[in-house]
Amino acid sequence: MKPQIVTRRWLAWLVGLAALALVPLGIRYGFASSEKYYLHILIQILLWAFIYTGWSLMGRFGLTSFGHGAFTGIGAYGVVLLWNYAGITPWIGIPVAVVVAVIVGLLVGYPCFRLRIVGHYFALLTLALTEFVRLCIVGLRDYTGGSLGTQPARYGNGISLYAMQFEPDRVLSYYIALALWVVGLYVWWRVDRSMDRYALQAASQDEDAAASVGIDVTREKLKITAISAAMCAVGGAVYAQYQMYIGPETVAGLGVSLNIVFAVIAGGMWVMLGPTVGAVFTQLLSETLRVSIQSSATLTAWLGNGALALDTMIYGLLLILFIIYMPKGILGTLLERRERKVTAAGTSPAPAVSR
């Protein structure tokens, strides 16, 4: 029974990936007039989905961090500053930024986990980390451009493997984002299938009990922190290379951290594609709102500049509603409902892990 399920699942994955790989083709023939725009939205979704997946690696084990804006910020600014001021290619810059982000993560994580800082304290401490990194970025304004942000220096015509700049070629950017997203899901899957997952799950429920059966809780948490921080740093770096602009509020800071947390909760923290669903949901929501506000004269007249805040408003309301009524998120709730139906129908229940 089991091998068959695995095969069927793999097949579904392959078909899904093939479909995603063909999307640019479909857009070119179906929506040629605004090809760049649709690809831009898809790229945004994929890149953020990767970052959200990185966050959810910690979030699903009760390590609710408000500090991941620090890691995306380190990734983005590290790579751009190395490129702009030292001429170091992102191929070296990204590993350097990842190492820095991981070191920061471990430096903050180690005392946290040793001293069992969890829950509120962990969230507020990581919030301080986010603010610290943002303030450093603003403070180093001679290099970072302060709160106005900065741009990676363009190399040649803007498309270069050496400088890792692909932005003008949206189709290529799409495939890069897609590849990154797949890697992110693979990391998630590997973590999900590892012993570490069971150890962390045990630790998140009862740290004493977990420690008493021989789990090195601190070590396990540090491992997952390193992976999570590294993913967010890579995500921030690639996002910077795609956007060709970074600012302390767009890649670092409390706003980014809260957006990450919200999107993952909306999508579903405990399932593989939950963060991706969260990214689809939040990006489409803000994009739809933006477009409909711009095209509706009455709304613009009524709200003026404030119309831009409408999506934040709806985010906030949804976040409240999700936490109160749907803490498992969109995908988590849907899957749970389906599973219940399957179990009720008497067929074999789907394996609880990895989907």
Add this chain to the structure above:
Amino acid sequence: MDCQLDIFFLEAVLNGLLLGGLLALLALGLNLIFGVIDVVWICYAELVMVGMYGIYYAEKSGVPFLAAALFGILLIALAGVILHYLVIRPVLDSAPINQLLVTGGVLFVLQAAATMAFGIDFKNIGIRLGSVNVFDMSFSYARIVTFGVAIATMLVLWVFLQRSYIGIAIRAIAQDRAIMPLMGVDQRKVYLVTSGIGGALAGLAACLMVLQFDIYPQIGLQFGPLIFMICVLGGLGNMIGGFIAAFIISEFIAVGGSCFATEWGYAIAFLFFMVVIFIRPQGLLGGKS
């Protein structure tokens, strides 16, 4: 980097002290709420922001400032009660982190609502109290008044918690959540009263802040992280700890800011906070976990 022990250094230290009074007041409300209800209002600074707008528009519509201030205090007290009733109560029994996140949602809503209703431009109430010069140092009266009111409020709250029935009930609930309902204290009522007081404190802070700062929708993001840091540094829920921590942090900001640049003052304060928490995770004076 002209960090010398001259009169400007002393001025920075004293201004830090004055800022500390305001931060202590801000931390007080959050600590009270956490100590009693065990919930962190991530949106606390946003309530202050709403209060500032309330006072600003009340004052602009011709109401005398003191009446506008009273209006602001009552408005935010009411907002606190509503917040508790609508948002906190449904998640009282779920994981602590959900309570934190749900108020994070309120943060988004309040900030966006303010942007939509009042626009993104900076507003200033335009009341100038002037400043006093001592030797070569200058201190604005707004800061001195703020400091005085903040200290007085803390004393009043202290007496209230020590002497009044509801104050004693609040402290009792903070000590043992399970036993007090059995002793005949209506827990829900205490929660609502606490939320109201916490909101009123935020409203009072708003009254003092409109005298010193420009009002804009993101002002909460500037103060919020600072307030949380102070509360955690002093030990969440520990009001005396928060009081002391407020002055430590404000000195870092003021002195660091005068020696380097403003952001570095804040950055040093955050760094200091993280280091201290690693040495004493329960906070400076924190006893209970």
